[in-house]
Amino acid sequence: MPPEAPSGNRVVLITGASAGFGKACAEHLCSRGFQVYGTSRSAHFDAVSSTKGTGQPSFVTIPMDVRDTASVNRGIKYILKKEGRLDVVVNNAGFGLAGAFEDCSVAEVKDQFETNVFGVVRVCQSVIPHMRQQKKGVVVIVGSLAGRIGVPFQSAYSASKFALEGFAETLRMEVKPFGVHVVLIQPGDFKTEFTRNRIFAKKATANSIYARAFKRAIDVMENDEQNGPPPVEVALLLEKILQNPTPALRYPVGKLSDRFAAKLKDFLPGKVFEWLVMKTYKLR
Secondary structure, eight states: OOOOOOGGGOEEEESSTTSHHHHHHHHHHHHTTOEEEEEETTOOTTEEEOSTTTTOOOEEEEEOOTTOHHHHHHHHHHHHHHHSOOOEEEEOOOOOEEBOGGGSOHHHHHHHHHHHTHHHHHHHHHHHHHHHHHTOEEEEEEOOGGGTSOOTTBHHHHHHHHHHHHHHHHHHHHHGGGTEEEEEEEEOSOOSTHHHHOEEOTTOSTTSTTHHHHHHHHHHHHHHHHTSOOTHHHHHHHHHHHHOSSOOSEEEESOHHHHHHHHHHHHSOHHHHHHHHHHHTTOO
């Protein structure tokens, strides 16, 4: 069995660490003494990412494409060879597909799930056997409050995040007896590159019957995102989770209004809550 790692020296893998939540988490945990490996599809093995150019400790960037099982396995194998253990994995890699459901092709929806869902599945299948043998580990899945509230014109994205809810809930019960904890972080609207990197369905054009409603809803989303808190809030939450020997399953994070909306869904009649969501995105 690998030696026990002190809290600050644990080995952490963060997928999708080139920007947004992944980069913020990698930089913060690295500054707190964790040994952090962040992934990027364009990286090279043994690359080091500078941390804000301040001379602070830097995290190591390795190549990994979560859509490719062989790539995932190579990355995990590399870390295990270098460190002899892997204590934490943060499944963060993902993107958002926007467009009315009718305007989304099956191929586009499959691409959404390939990264957001099956990417998580591949990483978990690769790391959990090692964590189980260690009798210790934390698997963090970055979901979304859009995995609790369906967001208009983001059906594929919401569906992928809803899928992670069920996956995490089930996986947690299966691996808990082996000392492995599964945790979901559910961000609301944050100011990250997610807005700029959002992918629009090819048929989501001015010719779509949904074009005007889609434009109104997307404008609301982008405004909320760009006026959201910085991604470091997720990094601070992640550190708190990793300091907790018995973490909970779900951790919503973001603006109070976002977190409150998720709570409202549990109490309001379905028709009332649906009306509120449609009004929010100017569909009424």
